[in-house]
Amino acid sequence: MSIKSDSTWAPSPSTTRGQPTPLSADPRGERLAYANNKSIFLRSIDNPSISTQYSGHTAATTVARFSPSGYYVASGDVSGTVRVWDCVGDGATKGDYHIISGKINDLAWDADSARIIAVGNGKEKYGHCITADSGNSVGEISGHSSQINTVSIRQQRPLRAMTGGDDTSLVFYHGVPFKFNTSLRKHQRFVYGVAFSPDGSSIVSVGADKQIFLYDGKTGEAKTEIGAGEHKGSIFGVSWAKDSKKFVTSSADQTVKIWDAEAGKAIQTWRMGDEGKVSISDHQVGVVWPTGRSDGLIISLNLDGDLIYLSEASQSPRRIIRGHQKNITAVAASDSKPSEPTIFTGSSDGRICRWDVPTGTAEYLDGEGHTNYISAIAAAPKGRLYSVAWDDSLRSIDASATVFTGSACSTDGQPKGVATNSNGLAAVATHKGVQTFKDGERQQELPLKNISPTAIAANDDNTAVASDDGSLLILSTSSLETKHKPESLGSTITTLSFSPNGEYLAAGCSNGKISVFNSSTWEVAISRWSSHTARVTSISWNEEGTHAVSGGLDTNVFVWSVKKPGVRVGKTNAHKDGVNGVVWVDRGRVVSVGGDAAVKVWKVEGLS
Secondary structure, three states, X not given: OEEEEEEEEOOOOOOOOOOOOOOEEOOOOOEEEEEEOOEEEEEEOOOOOOEEEEOOOOOOEEEEXXXXXXXEEEEEEOOOEEEEEEXXXXXXXXXXXXXXXXXXXXXXXXXXXXXXXXXXXXXXXXXXEEEOOOOOEEEEOOOOOOOEEEEEEOOOOOOEEEEEEOOOOEEEEEOOOEEEEEEEOOOOOOEEEEEEOOOOOEEEEEEOOOOXXXXXXXOOOEEEEEOOOOOOOOEEEEEEOOOOOEEEEEEOOOEEEEEEOOOOEEEEEEXXXXXXXXXXXXXXXXXXXXXXXXXXXXXXXXXXXXXXXXXXXXXXXXXXXXXXXXXEEEEEEEOOXXXXXXXXXXXXXXXXXXXEOOXXXXXXXXXXXXXXXXXXXXXXXXXXXXXXXXOOEEEEEXXXXXXXXXXXXXXXXXXXXXXXXXXXXXXXXXXXXXXXXXXXXXXEEEEOOXXXXXXXXXXOOEEEEEEOOOOEEEEEOOOOOEEEOOOOOOOOEEEEEEOOOOOEEEEEEOOOOEEEEEOOOOEEEEEEEOOXXXXXXXXXXXXXXXEEEEEEOOOOEEEEEOOOOOOXXXXXXXXXXXXXXXXXXXXXXXXXXXXXOOEEEEEEEOOO
């Protein structure tokens, strides 16, 4: 057997309400760089299902910027660390530099790809200028009295730089080495974005006061204010077109506007969301106008993390790229269209996405969904799925229509998991006991005193329930009466999974071991699946029941053989911060999800 990476479906950028989110495009206009959780993702603009992940940071990442050469990326995190790494080859880290004692808000490269200015919210200083290859100081960033939100470097000589911060001031620097030249106070509130035009002749600044100012690129002198009163909300992002004649802004008023810099007028406006309706999720918190493209593509980012593709030739978005922003906690595969496999994923913020496996694209579900952490998703026959969440509810999903159906069923307790059988029955384990539901109606209920369930699995005959005391109960699926009580495994069982034919029950434990029970005797048939070094979070069987895949908090994914229990293949560091779910999508492919909010497809070969 062998397992290798097939594709990585990147999460959406991390966003925070009321704060700008930096986006960066490479010089060719082919890839987008952005931060999510503790990773940086480089994503193909034309084929968003193709992406690479950099996971070298140990703290939550905040910004990533391509170098002008296109060979390197500089990225920052909340600990004040900047990392420089190879974005063309193997992703090797070239430099690791601690810049400030706080969050990095923005980065900028000089034209030689040799120097970096990093700014943010430090205690003793708010930014610094270093060389990319050694981290040596090549300037001092001063003149601000509070955190710096944005920085830009002129790409022509003489070198110039500008920063903007929460103190409402803009500081202009001469270089190299970079040193303070002048301070400007044009804005009335926080400055969120500054950008030199590609030809270096102008600078634009935007901020929370909804104002836009232009400055001379060589002297830093203020030239004019444009667009007064056009934006009705804070302006979070600004980016120039490659001809230096136009720029684009994104705002909390749900609009993206293209401006003619010389005329000082907005020449095109897109408004996101329903007309006349205020929508916080449609706040536009970032924007980039990729150079190196001939189609004039603009990419805007909303608060939900959706990447919106815009073109001057159209008043409606060309495309919207969706996905998860938070830790993905559950995954299930649907049988609605066997020829077109789809999976459903749920995250800690209550979001559920439907993924088309052939294209790697995601959609949100229509209808009233969950409002909290998704505990589990389970597939049922005829294209139906069931999901449970920490809003103490069970919901039904129509896979083909991508919609929540019916009303929510109360689970009378915090759900730990959900399992289904071929009759469409859903069994839910909560901290109080076990309940079964069918067609939106509660069927049976089994309170469990003195113990709290930790995992559940079900088929037509049996429902297996694990509890926090390490015990395992085998119940009748129809009546919830106790049928068997196998011997304790000596460790808390954290996940359960029946093989498709019901012959085996795999139990993953908090100590990393997996035991497989024979359902005819309820004796342990396989005890050698023990390569995980931390809690096993998920187990899934292939359709034939000959192999199983598992994921754990140790970040690893393993594929196991029933005939040869000592044989296994695996992928270490499959997901940063742990694997939360695994599922087979067809005979040769496995999907995993985890704490990095990414969905990864693995190709498994040599099954026998």
